[in-house]
Amino acid sequence: MPIDIVEFRKQVRDFCDQEVYPIAENIDKEDTIPSGLWEKIGSVGLLGITIPENYGGRGLDYLHHVIAIEEFSRASGTVGFSYADHSNICLHNIFVHANEEQRKKYVPQLCSGEYLGALSMSEPCAGSDVVGSMSCMAEKHNGYWLANGTKKWTTNGNSADVIIVYMRTADKTKGSHSISAFLLDDSVTGWERSEKLDKLGMRGADNCELYFNDCKIPQEHLLGVENEGVRILMSGLDSERLLLSAGPIGLMQAALDLVLPYVREREQFGKPIGQFELMQAKIAEMYTSLQTARAFTYRTAEAFDNDKPSRADAAACALYASRAAVQVSLEAIQALGGIGYMNDSLASRLLRDSKIYEIGGGTNEIRKMLIGRELFQRDPEYF
Numbered sequence: 001m002p003i004d005i006v007e008f009r010k011q012v013r014d015f016c017d018q019e020v021y022p023i024a025e026n027i028d029k030e031d032t033i034p035s036g037l038w039e040k041i042g043s044v045g046l047l048g049i050t051i052p053e054n055y056g057g058r059g060l061d062y063l064h065h066v067i068a069i070e071e072f073s074r075a076s077g078t079v080g081f082s083y084a085d086h087s088n089i090c091l092h093n094i095f096v097h098a099n100e101e102q103r104k105k106y107v108p109q110l111c112s113g114e115y116l117g118a119l120s121m122s123e124p125c126a127g128s129d130v131v132g133s134m135s136c137m138a139e140k141h142n143g144y145w146l147a148n149g150t151k152k153w154t155t156n157g158n159s160a161d162v163i164i165v166y167m168r169t170a171d172k173t174k175g176s177h178s179i180s181a182f183l184l185d186d187s188v189t190g191w192e193r194s195e196k197l198d199k200l201g202m203r204g205a206d207n208c209e210l211y212f213n214d215c216k217i218p219q220e221h222l223l224g225v226e227n228e229g230v231r232i233l234m235s236g237l238d239s240e241r242l243l244l245s246a247g248p249i250g251l252m253q254a255a256l257d258l259v260l261p262y263v264r265e266r267e268q269f270g271k272p273i274g275q276f277e278l279m280q281a282k283i284a285e286m287y288t289s290l291q292t293a294r295a296f297t298y299r300t301a302e303a304f305d306n307d308k309p310s311r312a313d314a315a316a317c318a319l320y321a322s323r324a325a326v327q328v329s330l331e332a333i334q335a336l337g338g339i340g341y342m343n344d345s346l347a348s349r350l351l352r353d354s355k356i357y358e359i360g361g362g363t364n365e366i367r368k369m370l371i372g373r374e375l376f377q378r379d380p381e382y383f
């Protein structure tokens with residue numbers, strides 16, 4: 001059912017105010033998301049935003065999805081990050097590329113929160129150059145693929161029920177036609193997960209390595225076309241960059257939510273610190289960064305929704321928003337003075353959480369490379 005953006009944001013915010021914000025500090029401290037949260041989010045229809053209603057989703061567009069990630073991230077950076085991974089990077093990609101049987105097997109459960117989803121392409125030696133350096137191999141046999149190698153970083157990996165995993169399935173000389181995507185679940189034998197990795201921020205969102213040791217992946221777990229996994233990977237990365245921009249936007253909003261009341265209440269030299277022009281300049285800069293990131297991301301999401309996706313703009317949104325969020329979190333710490341620097345302050349958590357957006361889903365250096373390349377190749381008429 002179509003729903004107005006303002007009404008939709010209110011729905012997500014009301015849910016987050018009740019169910020996410022109150023547990024955000026604990027998620028960070030305990031380094032765990034309580035079991036049951038995903039089913040709660042699923043029960044109010046917020047997991048399958050872009051998935052048609054007949055599969056258990058909401059049938060909405062990228063702009064709605066951006067707003068949902070923004071609001072989750074405003075309440076808890078960790079939940080927003082993990083939610084984006086589940087709802088876009090895994091669920092949306094499965095829906096777009098799976099056959100009917102696979103959709104029926106995974107999509108309704110991912111929409112309800114019964115299943116948690118993840119995606120695994122990175123490896124210890126394959127990060128920015130993930131396609132060229134991928135060393136996880138799957139060899140074709142009669143009715144199954146024999147997979148070996150190690151994957152790294154997989155967000156939601158420790159608890160995921162289904163993971164999209166990329167493997168090299170043809171000779172490397174075939175370049176972008178040498179990788180395939182598979183759907184991994186506990187029915188597949190011969191793979192295991194590492195302990196949870198210990199991160200600076202986004203604590204609670206679990207990340208792990210995956211080990212494949214003569215792992216037998218049945219043929220029916222192939223996602224999309226054999227050796228055409230790079231197409232899935234690249235198209236997924238464009239929407240991933242767009243949607244990941246919403247995380248930093250939510251974190252910047254959380255920084256302003258924190259700083260504005262503080263500068264009204266905190267007094268030095270006999271008046272609220274918010275009356276000093278230098279402090280007003282600080283909040284003006286924070287607000288301008290937030291609104292610029294927001295406007296650019298919403299406009300790019302609308303273009304994606306109108307079938308005019310732009311790889312350069314999605315990367316530019318992620319570049320701008322991630323950089324801005326790190327700066328805005330630093331300014332939040334500065335505005336709070338000494339208490340902002342404490343480990344248990346929200347301002348310091350925002351800084352720890354925002355930094356990942358300059359690295360995950362492709363680093364800012366790679367985003368710049370992509371934007372520059374796209375603009376260089378673009379038809380001058382475009383402008």
Ligand SMILES: Cc1cc2nc3c(=O)[nH]c(=O)nc-3n(C[C@H](O)[C@H](O)[C@H](O)COP(=O)(O)OP(=O)(O)OC[C@H]3O[C@@H](n4cnc5c(N)ncnc54)[C@H](O)[C@@H]3O)c2cc1C
Binds near residue numbers: 120121153356
């Ligand atoms: C918390 C977290 C969650 C993650 N979640 C997932 C996930 O769910 N699934 C998944 O598959 N992956 C995931 N990743 C992996 C992430 O996508 C990679 O970390 C990222 O792509 C960078 O790869 P790398 O860490 O190997 O760094 P490298 O590629 O080794 O880069 C190191 C540095 O060199 C720079 N560099 C590399 N190449 C160039 C170049 N050509 N020009 C200029 N600079 C360059 C990089 O920008 C970076 O600054 C996650 C990572 C983290 C930390």
